[in-house]
Amino acid sequence: MALVVQKFGGTSVGTIERIQSVACLALDSQARGQDVVLVVSAMSGETNRLVELALQIHPSPYSQEYDLLIASGEQVAVGLVTLAINTEAAKRGLIKKGEVAAKGLLGYQVGILTDSIFSKARIQAIDTSRLQNLIAHRVIPVIAGFQGVDPESNITTLGRGGSDTSAVAIAAALRADACEIYTDVDGVYTTDPRLCKDAKKISRISYEEMMELASLGAKVLQIRSVELAAKYALPLQVRSSFNSSEGTLVVSQDLLGERMEQVVVAGVAADDAQVKMSLQNIPDGAGVAARIFGALSRASIVVDVIVQDVPSNGLLTISFTIGRSDHLKAREVLEELRAQSFSAMRIAEQAELAKVSVVGVGMQHHPGVASKMFQILAEAGINIQLITTSEIKISCLIASKSMKRAVECLHQGFELHRVD
Amino acid sequence: MALVVQKFGGTSVGTIERIQSVACLALDSQARGQDVVLVVSAMSGETNRLVELALQIHPSPYSQEYDLLIASGEQVAVGLVTLAINTEAAKRGLIKKGEVAAKGLLGYQVGILTDSIFSKARIQAIDTSRLQNLIAHRVIPVIAGFQGVDPESNITTLGRGGSDTSAVAIAAALRADACEIYTDVDGVYTTDPRLCKDAKKISRISYEEMMELASLGAKVLQIRSVELAAKYALPLQVRSSFNSSEGTLVVSQDLLGERMEQVVVAGVAADDAQVKMSLQNIPDGAGVAARIFGALSRASIVVDVIVQDVPSNGLLTISFTIGRSDHLKAREVLEELRAQSFSAMRIAEQAELAKVSVVGVGMQHHPGVASKMFQILAEAGINIQLITTSEIKISCLIASKSMKRAVECLHQGFELHRVD
Numbered sequence: 001m002a003l004v005v006q007k008f009g010g011t012s013v014g015t016i017e018r019i020q021s022v023a024c025l026a027l028d029s030q031a032r033g034q035d036v037v038l039v040v041s042a043m044s045g046e047t048n049r050l051v052e053l054a055l056q057i058h059p060s061p062y063s064q065e066y067d068l069l070i071a072s073g074e075q076v077a078v079g080l081v082t083l084a085i086n087t088e089a090a091k092r093g094l095i096k097k098g099e100v101a102a103k104g105l106l107g108y109q110v111g112i113l114t115d116s117i118f119s120k121a122r123i124q125a126i127d128t129s130r131l132q133n134l135i136a137h138r139v140i141p142v143i144a145g146f147q148g149v150d151p152e153s154n155i156t157t158l159g160r161g162g163s164d165t166s167a168v169a170i171a172a173a174l175r176a177d178a179c180e181i182y183t184d185v186d187g188v189y190t191t192d193p194r195l196c197k198d199a200k201k202i203s204r205i206s207y208e209e210m211m212e213l214a215s216l217g218a219k220v221l222q223i224r225s226v227e228l229a230a231k232y233a234l235p236l237q238v239r240s241s242f243n244s245s246e247g248t249l250v251v252s253q254d255l256l257g258e259r260m261e262q263v264v265v266a267g268v269a270a271d272d273a274q275v276k277m278s279l280q281n282i283p284d285g286a287g288v289a290a291r292i293f294g295a296l297s298r299a300s301i302v303v304d305v306i307v308q309d310v311p312s313n314g315l316l317t318i319s320f321t322i323g324r325s326d327h328l329k330a331r332e333v334l335e336e337l338r339a340q341s342f343s344a345m346r347i348a349e350q351a352e353l354a355k356v357s358v359v360g361v362g363m364q365h366h367p368g369v370a371s372k373m374f375q376i377l378a379e380a381g382i383n384i385q386l387i388t389t390s391e392i393k394i395s396c397l398i399a400s401k402s403m404k405r406a407v408e409c410l411h412q413g414f415e416l417h418r419v420d
Numbered sequence: 421m422a423l424v425v426q427k428f429g430g431t432s433v434g435t436i437e438r439i440q441s442v443a444c445l446a447l448d449s450q451a452r453g454q455d456v457v458l459v460v461s462a463m464s465g466e467t468n469r470l471v472e473l474a475l476q477i478h479p480s481p482y483s484q485e486y487d488l489l490i491a492s493g494e495q496v497a498v499g500l501v502t503l504a505i506n507t508e509a510a511k512r513g514l515i516k517k518g519e520v521a522a523k524g525l526l527g528y529q530v531g532i533l534t535d536s537i538f539s540k541a542r543i544q545a546i547d548t549s550r551l552q553n554l555i556a557h558r559v560i561p562v563i564a565g566f567q568g569v570d571p572e573s574n575i576t577t578l579g580r581g582g583s584d585t586s587a588v589a590i591a592a593a594l595r596a597d598a599c600e601i602y603t604d605v606d607g608v609y610t611t612d613p614r615l616c617k618d619a620k621k622i623s624r625i626s627y628e629e630m631m632e633l634a635s636l637g638a639k640v641l642q643i644r645s646v647e648l649a650a651k652y653a654l655p656l657q658v659r660s661s662f663n664s665s666e667g668t669l670v671v672s673q674d675l676l677g678e679r680m681e682q683v684v685v686a687g688v689a690a691d692d693a694q695v696k697m698s699l700q701n702i703p704d705g706a707g708v709a710a711r712i713f714g715a716l717s718r719a720s721i722v723v724d725v726i727v728q729d730v731p732s733n734g735l736l737t738i739s740f741t742i743g744r745s746d747h748l749k750a751r752e753v754l755e756e757l758r759a760q761s762f763s764a765m766r767i768a769e770q771a772e773l774a775k776v777s778v779v780g781v782g783m784q785h786h787p788g789v790a791s792k793m794f795q796i797l798a799e800a801g802i803n804i805q806l807i808t809t810s811e812i813k814i815s816c817l818i819a820s821k822s823m824k825r826a827v828e829c830l831h832q833g834f835e836l837h838r839v840d
Binding site for chain 1: 436439440470473474476477478481483484485486488489490491492493495496498499500502503504506507520522523524526528529573574575
């Protein structure tokens, strides 16, 4: 019997009505002969509400108790979805009194073991015995996404969008046939439809392209979940819980078929939550970069683009970008570093930046994509602050206020409005 | 060193400002040399919000997943209070970077083992090892009230007001010197001040009186917590988290001192969430009452007053009262019983009832309290539907709409406005 893990995001469980739809959808899948496991996020707005409360107490509240706090959002959704499935199953006559059709499970109850890096924990192992026992009895496990438990039985969370990673990790551990990610959009688009009205739905996309799109802000799937799916060659179906559209299938490159020959650029991504930090007057020497980025890494700060200038008078300037949420923490780390080692270092910061990128597995065999991108931005009068490239993407850092226009021009320039 | 368990109710953690006061209060107690353990309820309004969500899915949602759902309210409060204590402790220079002054713990993390009667679970054992280890290191454990874990590691909840019971059980298990219950009133009053403006604060009250007042709706302490405190002779201090008033000390009768000789009636209690169920046309016979109340008890429905009339023509009428929240479940149980055994039984229901009671250890040595109570109600033109008495209380069931007036007249009639 086919086993499918279905993950429902915040908007898919955002109201009681939506939760009742999820219950029907899961029971319908079961009725079609599938074994079903659900993974749910917090109701939309709930995590933000909890974060807001914590921020009123401390400007940088990330800690063990912060994870305990925000993990409660998924707990609420698990309780309500489980209640809705059991209620609907009784209505359909699928269960007798005293029986259940679904059972709610939190991270620690499943046995989703993580490390102890609070707010950004990584899954280390998943105990599938309890889940397999429920599946064998045709009971739908309803699992809290986004959370796990560390070896000291503290609650941990996996970072924003972590429920996607929970779903894929559970699907991989159970050797599921597929993982369906239900969200409020009906698939992956050539760019964010909120930024460009010509955005088109992509029917198939490779894990690699999806990773670049996700990390750059396509906001549909957490990048770690795509990495994990690629590792286990697990097909990911991104689809809407609001309609029955097929959505987008994320698979390995060899399963892309026709598409790859025709399309050079698959999509345009944009992320406006960028902060650039420039460290000036650093003495040049071996190991300087390692010390700076080592300190940031120990504080669990993810650094994106890094640029180092040619030293002048034995002094270096190193610039890098980070996400806005790490801004305060990064400043703290750098000020400590200055106090300890680099007393002359100047820290310059620039917020209000955005990164726009074009992504496509086609471009590695296709010259001229980079120059075309710079040309398009130049014609639109948009100044480029930093450039970074990989085999399948080119990114430019620009002012936040120009982001929407940059996306529209790139989408048009690379003829993405013609994708069908 | 004195060990004190401090419990903070919903209004005491109802806003971020209040949560910060709780943090200061706990650290102040520690600074005075006390070892402190905190037990917290959900932020006021939170549990109702969660219950409301569940009721939109099922009219009688009480189940395993319901407990999982509503236990999240305490989790939020634990996270925020812990964060507030650690933030305040850092501000006061009590902890260095990487150290903590408090650690948040959920029911399962402490090891608060309960039975599996969801929504009304009872504590069976508390593992104190983790708590004692934290206390030894001067770290304040911040524990989620109201919740525990059953032998299958399901989350259970202890029923409304269960955080009081959590606090007393933890204090008893730790052999604490005292348990302080912080709430939004500054002590126990001769009656509910919202019903009667002449209500006076009682400085000392016996466990027995407190139990009667609590069960009858004084709403300050959950009755089970008082039973438990009496069992372990644990002094309970009820006080306000909004001011530094001494509050009310709940102790054993022998510690009441002077008061007992002077006061006959200690307080007037009222509870307007009563439903009367009358079962008519039941064949008289041995074991009939046992079967009816056995079925209700198996459904975890708490029955209060029971009245059985003299049988006429071999047919019985049995009436009893239950809390409003059990109304639907009780009706289900009774209809099933009728289908199985008592086909001629008629079920009559009367909601909108209230119970008013006078309570006092003095009345067992003092004749005439009952007749005086009936006299006062009669003079106020209030009709009595049921009467029940014990050694230290007399209760009358009346119409809800007359409750406030009944309380005022009884408070005045028994001269409780003269208590100092």
